[in-house]
Amino acid sequence: MHTFTRAETVEYPEQQPYLAPRYRGRIVLTQDPDGDERCVACNLCAAACPPDCIALQQGTRDDGRWYPEFFRINFSRCIMCGLCEEACPTNAIQLIPDFEMCEYDRQNMVYEKEHLMIDGPGKYHDYNFYRVAGMQIEGKDKGEALNENPPVDTKSLLP
Amino acid sequence: MPTIYIDDEAYQVPEGDNVLQACLSAGIDLPYFCWHPEMGSVGACRQCALVQYRDAEDTRGRIVMGCMTPVADGARFSMSGGSAGEFRENVIESLMLNHPHDCPVCGEGGECHLQDMTVMVGHRNRRYRGKKNTHRNQDLGPLINHEMNRCITCYRCTRFYNDYAGGKDLSAQASHDHTYFGRQEDGTLESEFAGNLVEVCPTGVFTDKPLVNEYTRKWDMQSAPSVCVGCALGCNTLPGERYGKLKRIHNRFNDEVNGYFLCDRGRYGGSFVNDEQRALFPGLRQSNSTYNAIESIKAIQTLVDWCVPGNKLAAIGSPRTSLESNYLLQRLVGEENFSNGIAVHEAALIEQISGILQNGSVATPSMRKTESADVVLVLGEDVTNTAPRLALALRQSVRNLAKEMASDMKIPLWQDEAVRVLAQDQLSPMYIVAMSDTPLDDIAAQTLTLCPNDIARMGLAIAAQIDSSVPGTEGMLEGFDTETQKLITQISDSLKGAKSPLVVSGTGSQNAAVIEAASLIASALQTNGADGNDSMLSYCLPEANSLGVTLMRNEAQISLDDICQRAAEGNIETLIVAExxxxxxxxxxxxxTLLSKVKNLVVLDAIGTPTLSQSALALPAATFAETEGTLVSSEGRAQRHYPAFLPAEQRDSTWHWITQLGQALALPGFDELDHFDQITAACAAEFPALQQICEASPLADFRNKGLKIPRQTHRYSGRTAMRADISVHEPKQPQDDDTPLSFSMEGSNGSQPGALLPFVWSPGWNSNQSLHKFQSEAGGALAGGTAGVRVLDPANTGSTSKKTNLPVESKAKKDQWQLLPLYRIFGSEELSAHSPAIQELTKKPFIQLTPEDATKLKLSAGDGLTVNIANQDCVLEVQVNTTIPRGCAGYSVGLPGACWLPPATSVNLGKAEIRANSRGDDV
Structure with missing residues (x-):
């Protein structure tokens, strides 16, 4: 019967298949809508990673934001499972349809932060972690996050 | 033991416990926040709710708080029955109303008791649609990070800080849902124990500031059981490492030593390990005084050339490194060429104390036991600054009156608020006779400041009042004015009536007679005190292994002065100085002079020191966090510390450097010293006083259920990426043949001996509250046994040591001042003084004068003052202190930038210009 169905095989790489935006290829690190680094170096991606191929070190910027001093992924170990994307509380890590990572030298499969950062918010256009979470950073005072009252006056006894 | 029923299951529980404690001991996960095994219950958080039934027929029951309900035989409870589970979930839901949802950027995330409890009760969805309250944070200094929005108002912070540690500057402010925990205004927290807030706070309000600035999650840290080297108390610690850096030091529970708490020197003083000035390779000095990095094999060859037989060799050990390192060095050069490196006058004092501890009749208590003292006399020691954690224990001892009153009223001691309200301000008496004011003065019944000789005379007078047969004390009382005589009588009467009197003294006053007097008082109490009294004597010592190296001392060993003399005579060609x-x-x-006379100076050290920078060959040693070693604490407890991580590049343990050298020299016996355990065993065999040190901790062949004990948690991340920038080919995990621990996540953590606990974690309990899973009962000793072994018997009934010369009354010469050594928790200790956080709190070297003397010298606070001793001008900053005895001047000991001053000398003082920044680094 298969004789009469259309062949699914395509002449890759001359012919590129369509890959949906949600396709799980390699990861990128995205930016928030204000153009700042989304990753807060919480380490959840590293903890979720089954082959333990993400390593990073947190640092604190002068404006109070946490950021990764380095963010390293060893793609030669990565299994493209997407658990890091799922774990990421800031939508910083996103998997993109790029899976074509062939190298003669395995060392070239080690990607650092500068190789992973892209210039946009990726699939999530509006999310900015610091607008939601209560931590105070430069430009966002206490009480200015989502659903927050201005800081309480501890000297007041009013109800 | 009463039997209680939880969900119809019978449990035998300890008498007098509360239900929460009983549940935790029985392995039942009852959520809680405000209860703390050391601080008792207040029922503030309403989290540990259960349903209590009247009897087996009762089906309705009523909700009670586990922490506020005493166990009673036959009492019936249910965890899930009725609405208890729903109640607990609702409590968490309301605690979370104002939570800022910033776990990803929270320093507590991953070891947060609030996270654990939220998951445990099953709260998932936020239903509240109103707005969250927010709070402004405060700058609480270089040690503690403040994020008030995360607070759940459990009151643990103020209960620890104010009630337990005696702090005054942290309080609960405002009312209702505006409650705020902080200081009146921004500023460094004053208490020396503020760092414990990091562990006490069940959420992320107080976090470790140095850690948060270069943060690593708990699950990513590699850690090993360790012992603090910040003072001689030997508190148990857990250093955590990531990427070759020491990230933080947490408390390691030891029921007989530090319990749940550390001092800030211990907690924050370890980051000298990360000092970037530490050498990575051996350095050979060139003619232009710079160092050439060489391979360690070449360094050993050079050493072999310098140590060939016939070459005049000597070595200096150190009281801040392990018994093993000292022992090997002594064996390498021979005991007649070895000095333990303690200052000559100090060595005599420590030896005197060691003699009293070994042959005296009075028991030296463990730190935990000092908390049970009902009358305390502190003689000549500023405990908070020389043995900080002991000061926290002494703060608990003054509460024994309250506890006694509560017991009389049949109030259980875990009813914390009730016990405190009952006693109000009444404290058990503590008397402090010191050289200046001390941070413990606020809880002392009486304080008096005297110069050391007068302290000793006063001590002898007290001893004579207790037991008139104490030799050499006749007429001692008459030398004092009537007011002091009254005080002496008060102190001796109070001590005589005590059931567990404690005398605390130490090397702080640098006076042999003070040490002697303390011992005489304690033994007088034993014979003439209250019937069946449990008299205790505790000495504070200067460094982590002061007692250990002193127990290693024998007749043949030489002193530092002997070394100097030998060098002057040209009899030392090669001198090896270890740490x-x-x-x-x-x-x-x-x-x-000494160093200029030595031809080849070899210095092994982990930190940069002025001695190291004079060496012909500098060998990079490993710190406490990178090597194993046995230390003997001031109570005589031998404890082993294990490396949390391996030393970088060619840094190596001192014991390993010396073993390599001994083997290269083909010295007899060194070929049998390949492993650390063999060295410990050889050391134990050599010194009778140290026979038991092998029992301090299990040996390298110990296996827990057939497995090694992992240093890494089971969720240690990044293994295949952390070194990938160097090479994508992952190396084999380092093997550890010297300890029962492994440098990996494989192995078994749990049910091993207490000395081998590398981290606390239990399913569902990610925070340090999981400790109860490792204890025999909640709040009790570790199930695997208490770490360490006492090498000095608690009560060695021998004769008291012979009397020293009686102290003479101090009379100041005209225009001369007697120098009093004053210590500071931050800066006086050598290693911690290299830690950045500690450096921020370290003061400039100072000299304290009475207001009268300052006026006489036309000086005011902040001026510079020169002390001229041994052809050296020492410039110190003047502080005015009304409590300094007349004719005395207190000088800061060991602060960076200060020069060494001999104790108990009289000096001339003169005004000097103080440089803008005299707190220079002494590296």
């Missing part, structure tokens, strides 16, 4: 900065042990002139 010791000689400039902290004697006057600069003396050490300069």
């Amino acid at each position: 010791n900065d000689l400039y902290r042990r004697a006057a600069k002139e003396q050490i300069d």
